[in-house]
Amino acid sequence: MDKMTKVEIIMNPEKFEDLKEAMNGIGITGMTVTNALGCGLQKGHKEYYRGVEVEINLKQKLKVEIVVCEVPVDRVIETALRILQTGSIGDGKIFTYEVVDAVRIRTGERGPEAIKDPK
Template sequence: MKKVEAFIRPEKLEDIKDVLNALKLNGLSVSQIMGCGKQKGWNEYVRGSEVDINFIQKIKIELIIQDDQLEEVVDKITENAQTGDVGDGKIFISDVADAVRIRTGERGIAALK
């Protein structure tokens, strides 16, 4: 199993949700976050003083998938989140050792379905 964490622009969330739903994936977590990377934010003037706004709003999508779904999921997220501009986001992939469905005690892939 793999954990996919995608940090995307907020305006791309609906497109990503639609494409992930079309893949019939079970389970998705979405969080509103703020962060900074290469984009580094912008400067604003507040009451005549320059203020450095270095945290930018992003959306974090987390999902646990089967190994054989990984490439398709990453491709679809990349394809639908990409604008070609700085700040499109990143995708992080990590291994998941196990999963447990609390209600039934099912483990592994069975806990994902």
């Protein structure tokens, strides 16, 4: 199967080392990490915006992007859940997107070859 998918994980920074090792354990060989501010609506606090009770927090998050082809998307998601799921509000989100093409700049390889582990 030659479909390439980007898995984007929005997570709490303190779990990053564990996530990285777990991803490596399932054969992930590259990822891109960005600092982000996560903005979620936190219910249960008493704040009001135009009469509606809300509180919007900005929390430090990491955005981890992993483009996969050979490693199944569901295996990446299960691995992220295993490491990141605590059952508490704010554990994070995962989004997936279709990748049209990939290029390994060093070699010029295109498509799935570009994201396979280079020999």
